[in-house]
Every structure is written in C-alpha cells, then in structure tokens.
Amino acid sequence: MSRDPALQELSRSAERLREQPVSSEPVFDGKLLRVRRDGVTLPDGSAATREYILHPGASMIVPLLPDGQVVLVRQYRYPMHRAFIEFPAGKIDAGEQPLATARRELLEETGFRAERWTELTTIHNAIAYADERIVLFLAEGLERGQQQLDDSEFLEVFTAPLEDLMRWIASGDVSDVKTVIGAFFVEKLLAARKTGSA
Missing domain, CATH: 3.90.79.10 (Nucleoside Triphosphate Pyrophosphohydrolase)
Incomplete structure (x- = not known):
C-alpha cells in the first residue's frame, strides 16, 4: 500500500469495488500470452464474465x-x-x-x-x-x-x-x-x- 495518506484512504475505500472470482478457465495458451475467462461476483452481488490476457511483464x-x-x-x-x-x-x-x-x-x-x-x-x-x-x-x-x-x-x-x-x-x-x-x-x-x- 502507498505511504501517501490520501492514497491510503482511497485504498481502504477501494475494497468496496472488489470483484470476487468464482471460476476460471484457460481460453488460449501461447508462446507469449495466455488468455483466461473468469466468472466473478460484482460488488452488488450480480455475476459477470471477465476475459483477460496474462503477460510476463x-x-x-x-x-x-x-x-x-x-x-x-x-x-x-x-x-x-x-x-x-x-x-x-x-x-x-x-x-x-x-x-x-x-x-x-x-x-x-x-x-x-x-x-x-x-x-x-x-x-x-x-x-x-x-x-x-x-x-x-x-x-x-x-x-x-x-x-x-x-x-x-x-x-x-x-x-x-x-x-x-x-x-x-x-x-x-x-x-x-x-x-x-x-x-x-x-x-x-x-x-x-x-x-x-x-
């Protein structure tokens, strides 16, 4: 967590925005990139799907x-x-x-x-x-x-x-x-x- 007091407060309040993963599956595994599809629970309790790329940096x-x-x-x-x-x-x-x-x-x-x-x-x-x-x-x-x-x-x-x-x-x-x-x-x-x- 940041040492900046203003950012510390924002970080604490950001917890209310967290999306909880409930499932995860691979979509593609390549030489450089991997793609995954996750099911998540949104802050209001509803469900959504998130597709994203994993990269080594x-x-x-x-x-x-x-x-x-x-x-x-x-x-x-x-x-x-x-x-x-x-x-x-x-x-x-x-x-x-x-x-x-x-x-x-x-x-x-x-x-x-x-x-x-x-x-x-x-x-x-x-x-x-x-x-x-x-x-x-x-x-x-x-x-x-x-x-x-x-x-x-x-x-x-x-x-x-x-x-x-x-x-x-x-x-x-x-x-x-x-x-x-x-x-x-x-x-x-x-x-x-x-x-x-x-």
Missing part, C-alpha cells in the same frame, strides 16, 4: 547520450500492420529481475551498454484486459557495442534529440504508450537536474 529503456540525444528503435508491429518508433524494450524472462531484462534488451536491440541505471516508474499499459506491467529505466553512460538481435527480430536503431521525440509525440507520429510515458518522465527529470531539484 517487460522492461523498457530510455538510453540517453551525453549530448541529449536518445537512442530509439523502429520496428514493425504486426497487430497494427506498420512500423513504430519506440524505446528499446523486452519481455521479462521467468525468474529475471527487471533491471537484468533492461540490461539484456538494451544490448540485444541496440548494441549499447550503460554505466548508470535509474528506475523511473512502473506502468500498467492495458489494465482493462491485461495484467502486463512495464518497468521503465533511464540508461546513461552509454558505450556502443555490437547488436545481438534474435533470429526473428528485425529493427532499425537511430538517435534523435529528445526535443524532436517530444515533437513527434505531440504530432501523433510517435504513439507507443511506453515510449510516450518514458519520454515525458525523462524530460521532467532532465529539467529538474538543470534547476538542481533532482
């Missing part, structure tokens, strides 16, 4: 170069049938800590290693139908190495000023939610560093 990295540019990747996302500009990210393997995932994915996707890591926040990007969480990291002190892509992975790596990325977000040209949130977090962090409040 992921880490995302904002790789920041000393000159203020960020390292980005462009890759094709099949569900949307087009290429997207994103920060590097990847699935957390079983038993793996999010920071270990971030280190691995940064190297695999971009070829970079980082000296300094800052955990920014954790987001839940699809709470209406999935349990996925994404842990966001800032990576600094970058050293370029060799990309180590998986056999079925195809992506382009490029750098851009953070200001350009913020403009692309504002125009809707960059719409990946984890990338948008990561960019805003880092923009705020860098502004706080300039004023000495970080």
Whole structure:
C-alpha cells in the first residue's frame, strides 16, 4: 500500500469495488500470452464474465547520450500492420529481475551498454484486459557495442534529440504508450537536474 495518506484512504475505500472470482478457465495458451475467462461476483452481488490476457511483464529503456540525444528503435508491429518508433524494450524472462531484462534488451536491440541505471516508474499499459506491467529505466553512460538481435527480430536503431521525440509525440507520429510515458518522465527529470531539484 502507498505511504501517501490520501492514497491510503482511497485504498481502504477501494475494497468496496472488489470483484470476487468464482471460476476460471484457460481460453488460449501461447508462446507469449495466455488468455483466461473468469466468472466473478460484482460488488452488488450480480455475476459477470471477465476475459483477460496474462503477460510476463517487460522492461523498457530510455538510453540517453551525453549530448541529449536518445537512442530509439523502429520496428514493425504486426497487430497494427506498420512500423513504430519506440524505446528499446523486452519481455521479462521467468525468474529475471527487471533491471537484468533492461540490461539484456538494451544490448540485444541496440548494441549499447550503460554505466548508470535509474528506475523511473512502473506502468500498467492495458489494465482493462491485461495484467502486463512495464518497468521503465533511464540508461546513461552509454558505450556502443555490437547488436545481438534474435533470429526473428528485425529493427532499425537511430538517435534523435529528445526535443524532436517530444515533437513527434505531440504530432501523433510517435504513439507507443511506453515510449510516450518514458519520454515525458525523462524530460521532467532532465529539467529538474538543470534547476538542481533532482
């Protein structure tokens, strides 16, 4: 539970909203995702069905170069049938800590290693139908190495000023939610560093 007094009070009152599971069945078990269908009892005692995706979670990295540019990747996302500009990210393997995932994915996707890591926040990007969480990291002190892509992975790596990325977000040209949130977090962090409040 949060230490914030206002959130503590909200958490206590949220118990009245709880939906109690009464049954659960698998719908689909895939390589990455599992889908389940649960029967639940709603707060007023009525019944409902909930279908949702189970996901192992992921880490995302904002790789920041000393000159203020960020390292980005462009890759094709099949569900949307087009290429997207994103920060590097990847699935957390079983038993793996999010920071270990971030280190691995940064190297695999971009070829970079980082000296300094800052955990920014954790987001839940699809709470209406999935349990996925994404842990966001800032990576600094970058050293370029060799990309180590998986056999079925195809992506382009490029750098851009953070200001350009913020403009692309504002125009809707960059719409990946984890990338948008990561960019805003880092923009705020860098502004706080300039004023000495970080």
